[in-house]
Structures are given as structure tokens and as C-alpha cells.
Amino acid sequence: MWLNQERSTDILFLFGYTADIISTVEFNHSGELLATGDKGGRVVIFQQEQENKTQTHSRGEYNVYSTFQSHEPEFDYLKSLEIEEKINKIRWLPQKNAAQFLLSTNDKTIKLWKISERDKRPEGYNLKEEDGRYRDPTTVTTLRVPVFRPMDLMVEASPRRIFANAHTYHINSISINSDYETYLSADDLRINLWHLEITDRSFNIVDIKPANMEELTEVITAAEFHPNSCNTFVYSSSKGTIRLCDMRASALCDRHSKLFEEPEDPSNRSFFSEIISSISDVKFSHSGRYMMTRDYLSVKIWDLNMENRPVETYQVHEYLRSKLCSLYENDCIFDKFECCWNGSDSVVMTGSYNNFFRMFDRNTKRDITLEASRENNKPRTVLKPRKVCASGKRKKDEISVDSLDFNKKILHTAWHPKENIIAVATTNNLYIFQDKVN
Amino acid sequence: METDDREGNRMWEEDSSHKHLLDVSSWINCIVASKTTKDTMFARGIKRKCFDGEEDIEGTLAGFKSVPSYNLQRQSLLDMSLVKLQLCHMLVEPNLCRSVLIANTVRQIQEEMTQDGTWQVINAQNTGQASLDRLVSSDILCRSTKEQNEGKLVPSYSGFSKDFENTPSQDIISDLSTVTSVQAPRNPQSNNVWEMENSQENRGNFQKSLDQIFETLENKNPNSVEDLFSDVDNSYYDLDTVLTGMMNNTKMGHCDVLESFSSQTTTNSNSNCKSDINELDHIVEILVES
Numbered sequence: 055m056w057l058n059q060e061r062s063t064d065i066l067f068l069f070g071y072t073a074d075i076i077s078t079v080e081f082n083h084s085g086e087l088l089a090t091g092d093k094g095g096r097v098v099i100f101q102q103e104q105e106n107k108t109q110t111h112s113r114g115e116y117n118v119y120s121t122f123q124s125h126e127p128e129f130d131y132l133k134s135l136e137i138e139e140k141i142n143k144i145r146w147l148p149q150k151n152a153a154q155f156l157l158s159t160n161d162k163t164i165k166l167w168k169i170s171e172r173d174k175r176p177e178g179y180n181l182k183e184e185d186g187r188y189r190d191p192t193t194v195t196t197l198r199v200p201v202f203r204p205m206d207l208m209v210e211a212s213p214r215r216i217f218a219n220a221h222t223y224h225i226n227s228i229s230i231n232s233d234y235e236t237y238l239s240a241d242d243l244r245i246n247l248w249h250l251e252i253t254d255r256s257f258n259i260v261d262i263k264p265a266n267m268e269e270l271t272e273v274i275t276a277a278e279f280h281p282n283s284c285n286t287f288v289y290s291s292s293k294g295t296i297r298l299c300d301m302r303a304s305a306l307c308d309r310h311s312k313l314f315e316e317p318e319d320p321s322n323r324s325f326f327s328e329i330i331s332s333i334s335d336v337k338f339s340h341s342g343r344y345m346m347t348r349d350y351l352s353v354k355i356w357d358l359n360m361e362n363r364p365v366e367t368y369q370v371h372e373y374l375r376s377k378l379c380s381l382y383e384n385d386c387i388f389d390k391f392e393c394c395w396n397g398s399d400s401v402v403m404t405g406s407y408n409n410f411f412r413m414f415d416r417n418t419k420r421d422i423t424l425e426a427s428r429e430n431n432k433p434r435t436v437l438k439p440r441k442v443c444a445s446g447k448r449k450k451d452e453i454s455v456d457s458l459d460f461n462k463k464i465l466h467t468a469w470h471p472k473e474n475i476i477a478v479a480t481t482n483n484l485y486i487f488q489d490k491v492n
Numbered sequence: 493m494e495t496d497d498r499e500g501n502r503m504w505e506e507d508s509s510h511k512h513l514l515d516v517s518s519w520i521n522c523i524v525a526s527k528t529t530k531d532t533m534f535a536r537g538i539k540r541k542c543f544d545g546e547e548d549i550e551g552t553l554a555g556f557k558s559v560p561s562y563n564l565q566r567q568s569l570l571d572m573s574l575v576k577l578q579l580c581h582m583l584v585e586p587n588l589c590r591s592v593l594i595a596n597t598v599r600q601i602q603e604e605m606t607q608d609g610t611w612q613v614i615n616a617q618n619t620g621q622a623s624l625d626r627l628v629s630s631d632i633l634c635r636s637t638k639e640q641n642e643g644k645l646v647p648s649y650s651g652f653s654k655d656f657e658n659t660p661s662q663d664i665i666s667d668l669s670t671v672t673s674v675q676a677p678r679n680p681q682s683n684n685v686w687e688m689e690n691s692q693e694n695r696g697n698f699q700k701s702l703d704q705i706f707e708t709l710e711n712k713n714p715n716s717v718e719d720l721f722s723d724v725d726n727s728y729y730d731l732d733t734v735l736t737g738m739m740n741n742t743k744m745g746h747c748d749v750l751e752s753f754s755s756q757t758t759t760n761s762n763s764n765c766k767s768d769i770n771e772l773d774h775i776v777e778i779l780v781e782s
Contacts, residue, residue: 135585223588242588271596273589292589325569325600329593379565383572388590 076479078466082146082154085470088116088477089156090484091141095125097158097211099169100486116486120169122211125160137162143228145237147250155214157237161224164239166215166250174202220246220256227277233284240277240289243270247301259307260289260299275333275390282342290347294331298358314356316363326378326387334390339399340471346402348393351375353404353414368414368421371406373444373455386460394469405464408453409480410440426464426478426485436490566601573598 074092081088088100098121103114128137139160147155153170178200181189223241230237238259239246245260260277264270273292280286285301297310318327330350338345344365347354351372354364370391374381381387386407393404405411406423414421423440443452466479474489573594 133585224585270592271599273592275589292593325566325597328596328600332589332593379569382569385576385590388587388593 075481076466076484077140077142078144079468079477079479079484080144080146080156081468081470081477082156083148083471085472085475087119087146087154088468088486089144089146089158090477090479091124091144091158093138093140095123095127095139095141095160097122097124097141097144097156097167099209120209120211122167124158124165124167125163128162142225145228145230147230148234150234157228157230159225159228159239162218162221164217164225164228164248165213166217167211168214169209169211172208172210173205175205176200177203215250215253217248217253217256220248226275229278229287231279231284232282236284238277238279238287240274242273245274245277245287245289245307257305259301259305261306261308276336278336278338278345280342281338281340288336288338288345290333290336292332293328294333294349296333296336296345296347296356312358312361314361314364316354322375324378326382329382329387330378335392337393337395339395340397341399344399346393346395348391348404350387350389350391353393353402355402355416366416368402368412370404370412371442373442374407377455381460384460386463389463390465391463392466394467396469396474397471401469403467403469403476405467405478407460407463408442408458409462409464410442411464411467411478424487426480426483426487427462428483437487566605570598570601570605573601 074094074096076090076092078091079088080090086102088102090098090100092098099119100116101119102116105114124141125139127139129135130137137160141158142160144156144158147157149155153168156167156169158165158167177184178198180194180197180200181191183189217239221239221241221244223243225239225241227240228237229240235251236247236249239248239256240260243261243263244258246256247259248256260274262272262274271293275290275292277287277289280288286298287301288296288298290296294315296314298312298314299307300311301307303309303311318331333347333349335348336345343358345356345358347356347364348370351374352370353368355366355368356364378387391405393402395402400417401413401415403411403413409426410423411426412421412423423442424437425440441449441452442458443449443454445455448454462480464478464480468477470476476487478485478487576594577591577598
């Protein structure tokens with residue numbers, strides 16, 4: 055597709071949107087809607103325009119469809135601590151009727167939101183005026199049947215369920231089961247299973263909290279349900295392991311069915327080995343055969359049938375390996391990068407620093423580095439590939455490691471489920487790119 | 493890459509949330525940079541040498557040039573990690589994953605330092621000139637042997653603080669006067685009253701570490717540097733306590749303690765080494781102002 059050798063990489067910059075610090079990005083199942091969550095607890099949903107027949111060189115643009123305040127800041131009086139309203143994750147439910155549903159979560163509370171359109175309204179009430187004032191019943195002489203008349207489209211978001219008080223620690227993941235009835239939520243030490251209809255109870259399915267907190271050495275970093283098997287889920291840890299669990303085996307899935315772990319490379323051992331092995335994101339492929347994990351320096355693809363090592367490893371920014379001490383000092387080493395698959399599972403994408411993001415084609419083994427920035431891109435221009443010069447002589451157009459801006463990080467990326475359209479979030483901006491269809 | 497630390501400073505200078513780290517760690521970096529040889533970044537996985545038997549002495553001397561820098565870097569990393577663990581976020585709970593990873597790093601260093609304990613004696617003998625630098629840069633958070641020599645006061649002290657928690661309020665005044673009289677002949681720099689209110693070991697250690705610095709400077713005895721290294725009290729690196737402290741979410745109190753502490757140390761400093769003390773006060777202020 056766009057990494058084809060015969061054609062230059064034609065990726066167009068479509069759209070930019072400035073927001074509060076963006077904390078999550080997610081396409082819905084059809085790709086028509088794109089939801090973003092931010093640090094201020096807001097959710098902004100974009101909708102793809104219907105395809106314009108005259109402009110065949112691109113698909114529809116994304117415009118703001120709905121904005122609502124999902125979470126508010128709270129104060130935990132017992133601990134004297136604030137609970138941030140930052141949206142950690144958004145997950146869409148598959149569409150069942152005219153309305154759309156999504157789950158959004160902050161550190162402690164998950165909410166199910168219904169987003170519905172209203173383009174008609176009833177008119178002709180007998181007891182109310184059109185502006186809502188009540189009519190004096192004695193003035194009513196005839197009766198009429200109210201009818202629906204068209205109105206300007208209004209998109210409403212309303213909270214339908216609030217799933218609260220089930221997590222002592224900070225929620226890092228939510229994942230909807232393929233049965234579309236249950237979902238899981240994971241915090242640092244526990245994973246809970248919920249039914250979408252029931253808010254006052256959840257089942258604890260994983261608990262790695264030690265009896266003595268002083269013995270704590272490992273936390274849960276991400277969790278996801280298998281896309282096809284409703285009994286299977288995985289969770290990753292800060293020690294670089296992934297555990298696959300089968301809910302049929304027992305009620306409490308503390309004992310894994312499979313443990314995925316790559317043996318450490320002794321030549322690369324340092325005091326930072328554990329930190330950089332910590333997995334920041336885990337995503338199943340659409341097929342369900344593979345899963346991808348992101349650690350600090352690399353992306354790994356695992357075959358679910360092979361536990362002892364990944365089948366593919368892609369280096370995202372290996373040039374940072376010699377900078378780990380400085381990155382530890384400024385806390386950048388703890389940045390949690392996400393990763394995503396394209397619709398056909400042939401390309402994977404993840405973010406890096408300096409507003410760079412990377413794509414790896416699993417078939418051709420080619421990779422590309424691109425930059426998301428307004429200065430370098432005008433709308434509908436083709437993106438220029440970037441290159442970081444690790445050491446030695448810097449070629450023209452290359453950027454040296456020392457001039458990378460570590461405050462500009464791309465942690466959140468998303469890929470349209472069907473088309474080659476990607477959403478990339480820098481700190482404050484959302485960028486949407488698509489490949490150029492000739 | 494060799495100038496990584498200098499240029500590396502630039503990349504996080506703009507980040508205001510880490511401003512407190514800027515002062516301390518850029519200063520640690522300077523010390524590291526001045527002593528290191530070409531291959532300095534131990535993040536590149538310096539291979540640990542296993543020292544079994546006498547053959548190792550030759551290996552030691554042969555590889556001597558790289559050894560002090562490794563230990564110094566390791567010590568700096570340890571200090572940096574401890575500072576990271578102790579810095580508190582006033583309003584929002586700290587990230588548990590980050591804290592666990594930092595704590596694990598400290599444990600790793602502690603294990604390695606325990607195993608390589610003999611290394612540090614050799615280092616101290618041959619880099620005496622650098623001893624003060626190392627003292628200032630690396631041992632801010634270490635306990636001293638002098639504290640250990642005054643050990644009989646310490647257990648009764650901690651015993652007292654335990655009692656203090658359980659004692660009803662009317663006994664407090666009599667208990668306070670008892671402790672003050674016991675501690676008075678020692679030196680004016682211990683902040684007993686303050687410390688009694690805080691049972692957490694890490695806070696006490698912070699204060700004791702500064703006591704140690706004052707005492708060592710007063711002493712100016714090179715042997716004391718050896719003592720520092722050979723008798724490092726591993727219970728300071730009791731991550732259990734630090735982690736427990738974090739889990740108990742007593743961070744608000746912790747910060748208050750550090751702030752009151754910094755103001756007290758400036759008034760109690762030894763007059764013998766004024767310029768050194770002032771410099772250390774400055775460092776302490778930077779650390780506690782975070």
C-alpha cells in the first residue's frame with residue numbers, strides 16, 4: 055500500500071485539531087467515528103464526511119461530531135488525594151441500533167455513554183406551546199395529533215451506566231469482550247470483569263497484589279480480551295511478561311494458561327533493563343492469531359502458539375539505548391507508548407519522540423518514520439519520511455539524536471479498521487493522515 | 493554520545509515539572525563527567541567482573557581506570573532513584589508502576605553493591621582526593637557509621653518514638669524532656685523533637701544523613717570516608733519502608749516534614765565548617781523544595 059517500493063510514500067496530511075492534552079484516541083468499529091479523550095475529562099468525537107463523489111483522490115474528512123464532559127475531577131477525602139479526570143481509555147461498543155455507545159474511563163470510574171442523533175422533534179402539543187410554556191387548559195378548544203418535524207441535527211451524549219468503586223489502584227485498560235455483554239477493566243494490581251448492564255458488582259478475575267505490599271515488584275500495565283474467544287484475555291506486566299488467561303479454567307485467573315516472555319539478552323544488560331522491558335501496551339491482531347506488545351525501545355509480535363520468544367521484533371528508536379540514563383533522569387523512560395495494527399494486520403504503528411511516529415510493514419520488512427507537526431505539513435501535502443542519525447556524520451535532512459525534542463512525544467495512535475487512515479495525537483494536537491489514492 | 497550528559501541536560505531543561513531535578517542532577521552529572529573515561533554510559537551494560545580469589549587483584553588494577561567511574565555512576569544512579577522515590581506529589585497519587593520500577597532499580601543496585609562490597613574500600617583508598625566530592629555528591633542519603641557507634645542511643649530513641657505514639661498526651665511533655673536531656677550532651681544538631689513526630693524510617697534517615705555530613709566535614713579524616721562505605725547501613729535502603737510509606741499515602745506529612753526539616757538544619761549547622769555547611773544547606777534546600 056503506502057510502503058510499496060514502486061510508489062513513493064504518499065501520505066497526506068488531512069486534518070489537525072488542537073485540544074487539551076490528548077490522552078486517548080480510538081476509531082469505532084466502522085471507522086466512521088473517531089473518539090479522543092483528554093486530560094480535562096472531555097471526549098471529542100469526529101465523524102467522517104460521506105464520500106464526496108467529485109473528490110475521488112481522498113476519502114471524507116473528519117469533522118467534530120460531538121463534545122461532552124465525560125469525567126470531572128474528584129477528591130478522595132479518605133486519602134486526601136485528587137482523582138484526575140483525565141480520560142485514560144475509550145473503547146467503542148459495536149453498533150446495535152441507531153445510537154452509538156462507548157466506554158470511557160479515568161483512574162477510578164468507567165462510564166458507558168450513549169451518543170444519539172436527534173434530527174426531528176415533535177410539534178403540535180395540545181397542552182404546551184412551541185416554546186414549552188404550558189397552555190391554559192380552558193383555552194383549548196380543539197385537539198390535534200402532535201407530529202415529528204425535521205430540525206437541525208443535534209448530537210446528544212448521555213451517561214447510561216456508571217461503574218464505580220471497584221478499583222483501588224489506577225485503571226490503565228478497558229477491553230470489551232467479543233460477547234458484547236461483558237468487559238474487563240484493569241488497574242495496577244487487579245483485573246475486574248463487568249457486565250455492561252450491571253453497575254453495582256464486578257468480578258475480580260486477576261489479583262496480583264501481594265499479601266505484604268512491601269513485596270510488590272511487579273504491576274499490571276495493560277490488558278485486553280481476545281477478539282474472537284470470549285473466554286480468553288491477556289495482561290502484560292512491568293517485568294516484560296504477558297500472561298494469557300482462560301476464564302473457563304477457574305474463577306480467579308491468577309494462574310496463567312500461557313506465559314509469554316523473551317529471555318533477556320545478556321549483552322544488553324544494564325540497570326535499566328527491567329524498566330525498558332516494561333510493556334506499555336498490548337494489542338491483539340484483528341485475526342486473533344497474534345498479539346503485539348510495546349516496550350520502551352521496541353515493538354514485538356507474538357504468535358499465541360509460541361511462548362518463549364516473539365516472532366517479530368521491530369526497533370522503534372534503538373538510538374536511545376545509549377541515552378537511557380538521561381531518559382531515566384527526566385522520567386521519559388517511563389513514557390507509555392501505545393501501538394496499533396492496520397485493518398489487515400500487515401502494518402503496525404507506534405509513536406516516538408520529536409513528534410515522530412513509525413510504521414513497520416510486516417510483509418516487506420520495510421519501515422518508515424514520519425513526523426506530525428503543523429510547521430512541516432500543509433493540508434493535503436505529502437509527508438516526507440524522516441531519519442534520525444544515531445552517530446557519526448549526519449547526512450542532510452537527518453536529525454541527530456541530541457536535537458530530538460523529548461517533550462514532543464506521540465503516545466497515542468489509531469488506525470482506521472478498514473482504510474488507510476490514521477489518527478496520531480501529539481501532546482495537544484490530533485492529526486489525521488491518509489494514504490493518497492491515485 | 494560522550495557529551496551526552498551535557499547536551500542531555502538541555503533536553504529536559506524546559507520541562508518545568510522536573511526543575512527540582514535539574515539542579516541536583518546536573519551537578520551530579522558534572523562530577524560524573526569529570527571523572528569518566530570514554531565509555532562512560534553504564535547504561536550500555538558494563539559487564540560485571542566477578543571477583544573470586546587473588547587473581548582478581550590483577551584484573552582489578554588492570555581495569556582500574558574504569559572502576560571508580562562505574563561505582564560513582566552507580567552511586568549517582570542510586571541517589572537519583574532514592575530522590576525520585578521520596579519526591580512526593582502533593583495532590584495526586586504517584587504512578588505505582590513508576591515507583592515499583594524505581595524501587596526495583598534501587599534493589600538491584602543495593603544487591604550489587606552488597607556483593608561488590610570490597611570494591612569500595614579499594615576505591616576509597618585510591619581516590620582520596622575525590623572523597624569529598626563523592627561524599628557531597630553521593631552520600632547525601634546515606635547513613636553514617638557515627639550513627640551506628642552511637643547505637644545505644646538509637647534503639648532507645650526509636651523505642652521512644654514508638655512509645656510516643658501510644659502514650660496519652662499528658663505524658664508527652666515529661667517524655668520530651670527526658671529525651672532532650674539524653675541527647676543534649678551529644679551535639680546540637682539532632683532535631684529530636686521534630687523526629688519524634690515522624691515514625692517513618694526514611695525521614696529519620698534523611699536527617700541522620702545530614703548529621704553525618706556535618707560530622708564528617710568537622711572530622712576531615714580520610715578514614716571516615718572508608719567507614720562510610722564499609723559500614724553502609726543497608727536498612728536505610730529498606731525499600732520496604734519507603735514503599736510502605738508510599739502505600740500508606742502519608743505523602744502530605746512527608747513533605748511537611750522535609751520542609752520543617754530544612755529550616756531546622758540551617759539553624760543547627762556546625763559553625764566549624766561554615767562554607768561547606770552553607771553549600772550543603774543549599775543542596776538540601778534544593779532537594780527539599782521539590
